[in-house]
Amino acid sequence: xxxxxxxxxPILDVRDLSISFGGLKAVDxxxxxxxxxxxxxIIGPNGAGKSTLFNLISGALAPRRGRVLLEGRDTxxxxxxxxxxxxxxxxxxxxxxxxxLSVAENLRLGAQxxxxxxxxxxxxGSSVRARRRVDELLERFRLTDKADYPAGKLSHGEQxxxxxxxxxxxxxxxxxxxxxxQGMSHGDTAETAELIRGLASDVTILLIExxxxxxxxxxxxxxxxxQGRKIAEGMPEAVRADPAVQAAYFGHV
Amino acid sequence: xxxxxxxxxxAGYWLAALLLLAGLVxxxxxxxxxxxxxxxxxxxxxxxxxLALSVDILLGYTGLLSLGQALHFGLGAYVxxxxxIATQSFWTAMGVALxxxxxxxxxGGFIANRVRGVYFALITFGMAQVSAKVVYxxxxxxxxxxxxxxPVLDINFGFFSLSSASPTAFFLLALAILLLLYxxxxxxxxxxxxxxxxxxxxxxxxxxxxxxxxxxxxxGSYVLAATIATLSGALYPxxxxxxxxxxxxxxxxxxxxxxxxxxxxxTLVGALYGSVLLTVIKSVVGSWTEHHLIVIGxxxxxxxxxxxxxxxxxxxPGIRARLARGGRR
Numbered sequence: 001x002x003x004x005x006x007x008x009x010p011i012l013d014v015r016d017l018s019i020s021f022g023g024l025k026a027v028d029x030x031x032x033x034x035x036x037x038x039x040x041x042i043i044g045p046n047g048a049g050k051s052t053l054f055n056l057i058s059g060a061l062a063p064r065r066g067r068v069l070l071e072g073r074d075t076x077x078x079x080x081x082x083x084x085x086x087x088x089x090x091x092x093x094x095x096x097x098x099x100x101l102s103v104a105e106n107l108r109l110g111a112q113x114x115x116x117x118x119x120x121x122x123x124x125g126s127s128v129r130a131r132r133r134v135d136e137l138l139e140r141f142r143l144t145d146k147a148d149y150p151a152g153k154l155s156h157g158e159q160x161x162x163x164x165x166x167x168x169x170x171x172x173x174x175x176x177x178x179x180x181x182q183g184m185s186h187g188d189t190a191e192t193a194e195l196i197r198g199l200a201s202d203v204t205i206l207l208i209e210x211x212x213x214x215x216x217x218x219x220x221x222x223x224x225x226x227q228g229r230k231i232a233e234g235m236p237e238a239v240r241a242d243p244a245v246q247a248a249y250f251g252h253v
Numbered sequence: 254x255x256x257x258x259x260x261x262x263x264a265g266y267w268l269a270a271l272l273l274l275a276g277l278v279x280x281x282x283x284x285x286x287x288x289x290x291x292x293x294x295x296x297x298x299x300x301x302x303x304l305a306l307s308v309d310i311l312l313g314y315t316g317l318l319s320l321g322q323a324l325h326f327g328l329g330a331y332v333x334x335x336x337x338i339a340t341q342s343f344w345t346a347m348g349v350a351l352x353x354x355x356x357x358x359x360x361g362g363f364i365a366n367r368v369r370g371v372y373f374a375l376i377t378f379g380m381a382q383v384s385a386k387v388v389y390x391x392x393x394x395x396x397x398x399x400x401x402x403x404p405v406l407d408i409n410f411g412f413f414s415l416s417s418a419s420p421t422a423f424f425l426l427a428l429a430i431l432l433l434l435y436x437x438x439x440x441x442x443x444x445x446x447x448x449x450x451x452x453x454x455x456x457x458x459x460x461x462x463x464x465x466x467x468x469x470x471x472x473g474s475y476v477l478a479a480t481i482a483t484l485s486g487a488l489y490p491x492x493x494x495x496x497x498x499x500x501x502x503x504x505x506x507x508x509x510x511x512x513x514x515x516x517x518x519x520t521l522v523g524a525l526y527g528s529v530l531l532t533v534i535k536s537v538v539g540s541w542t543e544h545h546l547i548v549i550g551x552x553x554x555x556x557x558x559x560x561x562x563x564x565x566x567x568x569x570p571g572i573r574a575r576l577a578r579g580g581r582r
Contacts, residue, residue: 058462084464098455102257109452112445113464120446124259127445148257170464 011036011204012174017056017066026052028228039200041207041215044225045249050208051093054176058090059083089172091163093179099152103143103162106151107134110169133169141165157188176206193218262443264572265522269435272525276428284421292420294536296427296492302528303431303485305512306438307478313519314442315474316454318374320506321381325479327501328357329486334400334496343408350487358479362472385501399497403490417491427488434481439521450474511553517565526564
């Protein structure tokens with residue numbers, strides 16, 4: 001089963017995913033596919049259920065109905081650590097780092113799964129592959145000169161970059177980014193967009209993003225959510241022109 | 254590349270080496286003067302230092318406040334006493350204590366790790382209280398009197414043997430075992446496993462997304478701590494010749510927490526220094542007044558407010574800075 005090659009077709013296949021909180025249908029029958037090494041962006045007004053959808057896919061919440069297939073394997077309701085092993089990682093909308101630990105240590109923790117499990121019991125210094133991964137990420141995310149800083153001492157923009165880097169450290173094949181540019185300055189946002197674009201060459205990215213300009217330039221495919229449901233999907237330009245989408249954002253449906 | 258946490262760990266090694274040196278001096282002076290009292294007191298400080306060490310693994314590294322670590326310490330003391338009375342063998346007693354430590358840790362950890370935060374503290378407190386009351390009311394365990402008549406041991410190391418009746422020999426044995434336990438813990442806490450415990454303390458929510466199950470990590474931490482507490486406890490009847498239910502009481506657990514705070518939480522070696530410090534204070538102040546608990550309480554408050562990193566917070570930064578400078582490539 002595990003030795004089998006990843007099947008062709010969508011790397012992530014979400015079918016009829018649903019969950020309610022009390023009477024509220026937070027995510028209601030959402031289905032979509034994410035194609036390998038593309039950026040699929042989920043947009044929608046506040047409260048549309050985007051983050052809840054991420055929580056369902058990333059194992060933070062178990063769905064009441066529906067299925068999630070990762071590379072053809074059913075991962076519905078799997079715990080986050082199992083999903084990480086299966087190749088799916090995520091970042092958080094609210095920065096969720098190890099603030100007391102150094103930037104390098106945050107990344108090293110994320111990269112440890114690249115090492116054989118036996119290395120867990122050997123001195124940290126012997127995890128060479130993890131260390132190399134850390135250096136590579138520090139460079140890529142322009143944090144090299146902040147490597148020894150406690151993560152809590154970084155600027156907001158740097159913390160948001162580290163948030164992505166930590167999720168990426170374990171070399172996932174699918175990466176969920178929940179509003180990676182949240183609260184960033186314009187300059188930082190543009191730089192981060194560039195970074196994300198660069199990642200897509202070897203990782204499939206699922207993105208939640210509010211900045212419409214960014215969505216248009218970054219996305220290969222856009223999914224629009226409103227009140228827990230998927231109301232449209234397609235190429236960025238086509239989605240923007242969709243009357244239902246315009247109604248969801250500017251009027252009522 | 255300098256790794257702050259590894260440097261901190263190495264600073265601890267230097268302080269442990271210093272403790273070893275001080276211990277050897279104490280043993281030498283004690284032996285030369287034929288002292289019994291202070292060597293016994295120092296041995297006791299080390300044994301309770303082991304209990305504090307186990308509390309620090311939970312509190313200082315994993316972020317779990319145990320108010321019932323005396324449960325595992327007392328378990329070690331009782332199984333050791335029983336094994337010693339039955340077999341007079343040091344190695345049997347330590348072997349039984351090791352098994353009891355791991356098993357007790359698995360059971361205790363399984364129960365206590367169902368909950369977090371304040372509830373973890375309460376449940377560890379509860380487990381220890383229940384066990385203490387059970388022991389207190391069990392006649393075959395000596396009930397409120399405890400177990401007396403633990404024999405004097407000839408501890409055989411193959412090419413030499415030493416007697417538990419010799420204060421110097423037993424002090425050196427306690428010093429060796431406690432430092433061994435310290436180095437074991439310090440080694441493990443500077444592996445990726447140990448770093449994951451630190452990550453649990455720093456931000457438990459993120460850890461599963463790194464690919465690790467937090468329940469397993471917390472259990473691992475608990476078993477490690479419980480084993481160290483149990484092995485330390487196993488030395489107690491060899492020193493005192495008896496065990497009593499007080500070893501399981503809250504005062505024992507609470508003292509261990511105070512020791513860790515005084516010494517510096519999250520430093521490991523601070524637990525050993527803290528225990529020596531606390532023992533010295535108790536014995537010095539105790540010779541002036543019987544109200545030494547007031548002094549210890551005040552000291553505890555002062556440390557919490559003005560020295561949040563305890564005694565090690567005063568000493569360690571200097572050593573760390575030196576190591577960081579020397580260790581740069």
